[in-house]
Amino acid sequence: MSNQMVVMQPQPNMVSRHSDQWESGICDCCNDVPECCFAYWCLPCFTCVKAKKFGECLCLPLLDFFGMVPPITMSIRVSMRQRYGIKGNMCHDCLLVTFCRACVWCQMSREMKARDLQITLVGARHL
Incomplete structure (x- = not known):
């Protein structure tokens, strides 16, 4: 007969x-x-640094400077909303990134800072 200890x-x-x-x-x-x-x-430098910090390609935001609606800023903003569970819609995002691109990047930067290490583990034991 074997005694097995099960640790949960x-x-x-x-x-x-x-x-x-x-x-x-x-x-x-x-x-x-x-x-x-x-x-x-x-x-341009700011957007590249922040895109890299968010986990995207460093030079990806440079593609935004060739069109009317910046697709990279738009997609990163939508991705950030989804990652952090922020309510919103793409129409509102489109307006903001088209007319207030620098403000949008600043807001996203503040959001990454605010949510960076603010996860609390409940029930974890320290050894």
């Missing part, structure tokens, strides 16, 4: 402290003045 480890639950809204408004540039200055003085 508790699984951590991930709880987000964020809502289904953007953490900051589209015109809240005063919340992060250095980032907004960088965006306004060198938008």
